[in-house]
Amino acid sequence: MGVGARISRARRFTRLTQRQLAEKSNVSLSLLRKVEQGDRPATPALTAAVARVLGVSVGDLNGQPYMPESDDSAAHATIPELRRAIVAYDDESVAVLVTFADLENALDRVREGMRRARYSDMTAELPDVIRGLHQLADTESAGRHLEEIHSALAYAYSKAMLFAYQYGYLDLAGLAAERCGWAADRSGDPIWPIAAEYNRALIHLYSGAYVGGLRTIDRAYAATKSLPKTPDLMAVRGALHLRGSILSARSLDHDAAESHLQEARTIAETVGNSRYNNYGTGFRPSNVDIHSIAVPVEMSDGTTALSRAEHIRLAPSVAPSRAGHYYIDLSRAWLLHGNKNRSFHELEKARAVAPEMTRNHPQVHETLRALARTGRGTDQLARFAKWANVKI
Incomplete structure (x- = not known):
């Protein structure tokens, strides 16, 4: 069942007509009809708006988490243990006897797994990393080393949040984001709490709480103004602008979205090739280019997105996780532009560079259903849909 069918079922359960739901959600009646019929993919903004009116979560309408038949089963199987590590982080019945250096090395492996969008490579170690860091923090006296432990914890929780988010466990992602903020406040690093707010804004974004997300971004940005303008700080500022650009686009505020994009591009040009800690935000000049495509797509403007894409060439050094998002957008x-062959071709590129992320991305599922519904019904598409566990 796709998002449109789930919307239709939930709408009938609440005894709303299509017109009533469209009016309450502030979306076009004709668009809602097309989405329910499967003729148009449901955008994240439409899904969030309808979810609020229907009293369900975005995950409910997306059908997340997507339970795999085989390929991602190992990653999904780690979720219960990750949940226990986050909820019962101070449970002394589980001993993790490792050094801080061992845990830092494990975090490096987690970082690389996220960069490559190979989430199954990182999930097995993450619960014990969280437990181990908490155990070290419990035995360490106040001082710089304790702050370093909490900095590592903030990073570990931020990766746990992203993993849970990518696989559709939004309640767990929200809890991890809160724990990231808790650790960041104890890190002794004034930039970490700002980066933690950047993470919290992602939960707002997915939940459709765009106003709250933009307030979070504004609050975090205001906190940067009293700090020295180091490359580290500027990179986090750039990341805040990029998240603000997507939040604004989902709110259909074109001017604000483009303003955030321009600010981020200016910062990327300013930091240049400087070495900096981006606090897990992944801020890079290439990420500004990727967001410049995502912004018009979120506002259903395929023409502008494709026009900008003509001037973008992703370097081989771009992380597979970033490149995968770029090809999905x-x-x-291309689907918005009416070219279904090119749309499917870009999905194939996303699959090649970031298969786990592509398989679990709600917009990939929606795009596949739209391609099948509008006549792009080939054996190649059918095989792709089967791989992604999408019924078409």
């Missing part, structure tokens, strides 16, 4: 842009 290009696929959405």
